Amino acid sequence: MKMGVTPMNKSEKRMKLVEKIENHLRLTARNLVKFDTIQETLDFTVESFQLEFSWDFVAIVLRDDDRLYPKVWKGGSPHFADSFPIHLSECSPEILEEGWDIRKKESSLNCEFYKLMKNEMISTWFTVPLKDEGVSYGFCIIGFHNFVPLISEVERIFVEFGKDVAVAMQLAKEKEFEKRKLNSISWVNENVTPGSSMEELVQKVLELSCEGTKAEAASIYLYDESENCFNLQSPSIGSPKLEETIMVKGENELHAYFPYFEKSGGIQLSVPLVVNLKTVGMIHLANKAMGAFTLGDLELLKFLSNHVAALFENARLYLNEIQLKKRLQQIMGYQQELVKETLYGEDFDVITDTLSGLLSCSIILFDRFFRYISIHLENEDESSLPDIYSLIEKEKAGIGKEKKGMWLGNFKNESTAIGFWPVIGSGELLGYLAIITNENAVDEVTNLTIGHALNVYAIQFIKQKLIMETKEQVKDSYITKLFEEKIEDKAKIVEYATLMNIDLYRPHRIAVLKLEEESLPAHSNLIEREAEKASEWDHMKEQLYLKYKEIIVTKRDDMMILMIPVERENKLASSYWEGIYHYLSEQPILKKLSLTIHMGVGGTTNKLEDYYYAYKQAMHAYNVSRNGFPKNGLAIFDELGSYTLLNNLKDPGLADLFLKKYLAPLMEYSKGSGADLMGTLRAYLFNNGNSKNTMDSLFIHRSTLRYRLERIHDILDMDLEDAETRLNLMIAYKLHDLYQSSQL
Numbered sequence: 104m105k106m107g108v109t110p111m112n113k114s115e116k117r118m119k120l121v122e123k124i125e126n127h128l129r130l131t132a133r134n135l136v137k138f139d140t141i142q143e144t145l146d147f148t149v150e151s152f153q154l155e156f157s158w159d160f161v162a163i164v165l166r167d168d169d170r171l172y173p174k175v176w177k178g179g180s181p182h183f184a185d186s187f188p189i190h191l192s193e194c195s196p197e198i199l200e201e202g203w204d205i206r207k208k209e210s211s212l213n214c215e216f217y218k219l220m221k222n223e224m225i226s227t228w229f230t231v232p233l234k235d236e237g238v239s240y241g242f243c244i245i246g247f248h249n250f251v252p253l254i255s256e257v258e259r260i261f262v263e264f265g266k267d268v269a270v271a272m273q274l275a276k277e278k279e280f281e282k283r284k285l286n287s288i289s290w291v292n293e294n295v296t297p298g299s300s301m302e303e304l305v306q307k308v309l310e311l312s313c314e315g316t317k318a319e320a321a322s323i324y325l326y327d328e329s330e331n332c333f334n335l336q337s338p339s340i341g342s343p344k345l346e347e348t349i350m351v352k353g354e355n356e357l358h359a360y361f362p363y364f365e366k367s368g369g370i371q372l373s374v375p376l377v378v379n380l381k382t383v384g385m386i387h388l389a390n391k392a393m394g395a396f397t398l399g400d401l402e403l404l405k406f407l408s409n410h411v412a413a414l415f416e417n418a419r420l421y422l423n424e425i426q427l428k429k430r431l432q433q434i435m436g437y438q439q440e441l442v443k444e445t446l447y448g449e450d451f452d453v454i455t456d457t458l459s460g461l462l463s464c465s466i467i468l469f470d471r472f473f474r475y476i477s478i479h480l481e482n483e484d485e486s487s488l489p490d491i492y493s494l495i496e497k498e499k500a501g502i503g504k505e506k507k508g509m510w511l512g513n514f515k516n517e518s519t520a521i522g523f524w525p526v527i528g529s530g531e532l533l534g535y536l537a538i539i540t541n542e543n544a545v546d547e548v549t550n551l552t553i554g555h556a557l558n559v560y561a562i563q564f565i566k567q568k569l570i571m572e573t574k575e576q577v578k579d580s581y582i583t584k585l586f587e588e589k590i591e592d593k594a595k596i597v598e599y600a601t602l603m604n605i606d607l608y609r610p611h612r613i614a615v616l617k618l619e620e621e622s623l624p625a626h627s628n629l630i631e632r633e634a635e636k637a638s639e640w641d642h643m644k645e646q647l648y649l650k651y652k653e654i655i656v657t658k659r660d661d662m663m664i665l666m667i668p669v670e671r672e673n674k675l676a677s678s679y680w681e682g683i684y685h686y687l688s689e690q691p692i693l694k695k696l697s698l699t700i701h702m703g704v705g706g707t708t709n710k711l712e713d714y715y716y717a718y719k720q721a722m723h724a725y726n727v728s729r730n731g732f733p734k735n736g737l738a739i740f741d742e743l744g745s746y747t748l749l750n751n752l753k754d755p756g757l758a759d760l761f762l763k764k765y766l767a768p769l770m771e772y773s774k775g776s777g778a779d780l781m782g783t784l785r786a787y788l789f790n791n792g793n794s795k796n797t798m799d800s801l802f803i804h805r806s807t808l809r810y811r812l813e814r815i816h817d818i819l820d821m822d823l824e825d826a827e828t829r830l831n832l833m834i835a836y837k838l839h840d841l842y843q844s845s846q847l
Contacts, residue, residue, distance in 0.1 A: 121256050127155050128264040135271035139278045144271050145175040152245070153177050159248045160225055163233070165241035166191070166199065167394060168368035171216070174241075179223050186222075188394070189215050199232055199239045220246065227251045231261045235269035243268065276399065283315055283403055301418045305336045308386070308411050313340055315407065316372070316400040318388035324349065325376075325384040325419060329544050333360065333385060344371055344389045361385060365401065372396040374404040376412040383416050427548060433461070451477035451563060458556045462549065464540035467491070468560065471532050472645070473499055482539070494521065495537070502535065510542050524553060528561035533568075536560060575657075578603060582657045585714035586613075586664070593711060605655060610669040610709055613717040614680065615662050615725050616687070616702040639692055650686065662725075664718070669707050677739060680704045684737040701729045704739040727840045758838040765835040768818050780818070783811045788833050792824070 131151045138144045145163045152161045162176035162183075170188040191198070195214040220228055228246030232239065243265065309321040320341025324333035333349040349360050357364045361373035370391070376384035386408055388396065451468055459466040459479040468477040473495060478488075495502070498511050508524035520542045526534040536557060545553075581599045584590060585607070600607045618636055640663065644656050647665070655666035665683075672679040684702050693699070703725025705717040720740040728738035766781070773781045783801060787808075790796040798808050812823060821828050 117254065121254060121260075124156075124257055125260050127151070128260055128267075132264060132267035132271070135268065136274060138271070138275055139282065141272050141275045141279060142174075144268075144275045148243070148268060149175045149177050158245055160223065160228070160244070160246035163241065163243050165233075166239055167397060170395075171198075171241065172394060178246075183219075183223060186219050189219070198230070199234070199242060220244075224248055227253070229253060229261075231265040231268075233265050233269045233272065235266055235273060238269075240269050240272055280399060280402060301415075301422055302337060304411075304414060304418050306338055308407070308415075309338075309340045312386060312388060312404060312407060315403050316388055316396060317392040318372075318396075318400075319390040319392060320344065321386070321388050323376075323384060323386055323415075325415065326351075326382060329546065331543070336384075341390060345387060357382070357385075361387065363387075363396075365405075367398045367401040368395050370395060372400060372404060374401070374408045376408055376415055378412050378416045383412065383419070431548065451560070452479075454556070454559055454563060455479045458552075461552060462538065462540065464538055467537040467539075468526075469495075469535040469537065471534050473502075473535065474649075476534065491521065491537075491539070495523075524557055526557055526560045526564060528565045533561055533564035574603075579657045579659075582655070582666075583659045583664070585711065586659065586718040588715050590711055590715070596711075607711060607714075610707050611655075611666045611714075611717075612669055612672065612676065612704065612707050613714065613721045614665040614667075614683075614702060614704040615718070615721045616665070616700055617662050617725070617729075618693075618698045619701055619729070620698065636696070636698070639690075639696065639698065642692060643687055643690065646687070646690065647683075651683065662722075664721075676704075677742065680739060681737060684735075688736070699736060701725060701736045702738070703728055704737070704741075706740060727837075762835055762838055765819070765821075765831055766839060769815060772818050780811060780815055783808070784815050784823075784832065785836055787812065787823070788829055788836065792829065 131148060134147065134151075135144050138147060149161050149163060152158060158178075160176075160178035162179065163174050164171050164187075165174045167188075169191050171191065171194070172188050173184050176183065193215040195217065198214065198216060223246075225246035226248055227250050228244055231243040231245070233241050233243060305323050309323065312318065312321050320339075322339035322345070323336045324345075325336055326333055331351050333351070335345075335347040345361070351360065357373075357375065363369045363371040364373045364375075366372070371387065371389045373385055373387045375382045376386065386404060388400075388404070391400075455466050455468055455477040456479050459481050463481060465481045466477075466479050467475055469475050494511055502509065502511075502523050505523070506525065508522060511521040511523065519539060522538045522540065522542065522545070524536045524538075525532055526536055536553070538553065577599070581596050582605075584592070584596055590596070597607055618639065640658070643663070647654055647656055651667065651671070653668050653671065657664045657666075680702075684700065687693075687702075688700050703721045703723065705719070705721030705724060706713075708714050708717050724738040724740040724743060727743060728736050769780055769784065773779065783797075786800050787794075787797045790800065794805065794808060798805060801808070803811075816823060821832075823829065
């Protein structure tokens with residue numbers, strides 16, 4: 104702006120120049136509002152200055168966060184733009200505020216922009232702040248190669264013009280943004296249809312994002328609720344700056360996973376895809392072609408995100424629906440195979456293998472006593488089985504109480520757990536199904552599949568149970584015929600036994616046992632008690648089959664009959680049968696139901712006719728054990744001494760006569776008196792008449808014992824000190840043990 108004048112015309116020309124500048128700036132400001140883009144607005148501003156005044160250098164420098172960038176310029180060297188961007192911290196603190204007197208400031212001497220002007224050979228220059236309502240957009244700089252005095256009256260006019268330019272820039276920015284939004288909506292509507300695949304939708308949105316923001320790399324992440332992570336979608340543009348899978352852990356803030364989340368001014372930019380206040384994904388951009396991502400880029404990307412988020416959610420739901428349909432079709436196919444297996448198959452392995460393949464995880468099937476029946480390992484190896492069984496053993500009590508299934512903590516790692524479901528059929532617990540998988544991955548379809556598998560397992564359990572019960576019934580109907588005095592259809596019995604792999608001509612020992620009520624609980628339901636006892640029968644049979652090889656278990660009336668090959672005793676019959684008795688007596692459910700076991704062990708067999716006599720011996724031994732001698736509830740016929748001799752009485756009627764003579768009066772008295780005189784006399788006799796031992800065994804006082812013995816003497820009218828009388832009474836007691844039973 105060369106304003107030198109002759110002294111005599113200086114004032115007049117000065118006023119004309121001020122008026123010319125003011126009119127030009129006013130007219131220029133008026134025209135600025137006509138443009139739709141910032142570029143057009145600034146181009147017109149610089150062109151108008153050059154055309155009207157022919158100044159040496161005019162440029163508009165804009166601020167982007169903490170950096171300065173040249174937007175439009177006329178004049179200057181070819182290397183002017185190469186000096187940018189310039190960080191504001193490297194410039195004078197007043198660079199965005201100063202006007203005429205910038206070159207007079209000492210602080211400007213260390214200003215990078217001041218140095219740039221000096222390198223450009225600009226002798227005189229001033230800046231016009233582009234500022235509106237406290238928001239600074241940058242500044243306009245006007246310079247001269249030669250020294251030109253500045254007119255102070257023009258400063259106010261340029262400051263106002265700077266405000267007008269700032270307003271015009273903001274207006275153009277809004278128009279530009281609206282146009283970009285309209286173009287985006289139009290582009291999306293033309294290129295993205297509701298039926299587009301996820302890949303097509305991702306491709307189109309990324310292209311639009313890059314076109315609108317000038318980004319060279321773009322990617323889209325969608326959130327997976329089941330895995331709690333963001334997954335990179337295919338395709339992507341350029342090289343993604345983040346991992347393909349971003350796990351969401353303790354930190355819930357998205358800034359922790361996307362550092363440039365809704366943050367302009369950086370080299371990357373991330374904006375969420377939100378549907379109904381729920382984040383379903385993320386658009387991530389990187390490598391802007393020129394400079395950093397601006398606030399306008401952020402606003403455009405937000406607008407685009409809001410417009411396409413629902414499309415992504417719909418595409419995801421549609422994809423899930425297709426996958427669900429495929430899964431259901433696959434499940435239906437597997438279910439048909441499972442049902443077919445229950446009809447024609449005879450074991451659980453095919454069901455377990457099929458279920459494992461369907462769920463892609465390890466499956467273990469247990470019976471109701473937590474013994475595994477069938478197993479298929481998918482992701483685990485056999486070395487992990489001890490850890491699995493150890494965990495199950497610790498949680499066995501809790502699993503048994505759960506009716507709908509439960510999960511056993513973390514197994515091996517945080518994402519893997521063991522799920523347990525009871526297999527129930529006809530209201531009865533049949534077993535347990537264990538599934539080793541990620542608990543969070545179990546959705547409604549998986550639960551539906553597990554529920555169906557439980558039904559299939561229950562059917563298979565019931566089927567096998569029916570088969571076993573049928574076999575047991577047939578076996579009982581044939582085997583129990585061996586224990587009749589006159590055996591009919593010997594050939595059929597032997598034939599059936601052979602089919603069941605039983606050698607009846609092999610020596611066996613026969614035993615019988617029965618569950619007895621210790622005390623019937625008050626207000627107990629008799630039907631329920633009988634059902635519990637029946638269940639315990641089944642449990643005991645299963646335990647015996649598991650522990651003792653080659654044992655044969657059958658039932659006659661309410662007695663369980665055991666047949667075991669003699670060689671299994673290893674010539675130690677007493678200790679062998681004591682082991683069986685104690686094993687059964689220690690079953691926890693016996694204490695729970697207040698039940699005790701009485702067992703009698705008979706003799707051995709060599710031919711078919713021997714089974715009846717061995718059975719009768721076992722029944723006599725049972726009667727002895729039931730009447731309290733010996734006290735542990737087990738009696739072995741071969742060890743009963745005089746009992747065996749008495750057992751050989753040809754006429755049981757003689758036993759009744761003997762009992763009536765020696766014990767009948769006392770038995771009748773004991774029924775009505777309430778005093779256990781029968782037990783007192785038995786203890787006295789079997790303690791050889793020793794009063795102290797008798798008192799200790801009965802836990803009574805000496806005077807009580809004396810009184811009872813006197814009453815017994817009066818009732819029987821016998822001398823209890825007489826050896827012959829004692830012998831007869833002891834024989835009477837042993838006959839009572841052998842023959843006074845409803846089983847005979």
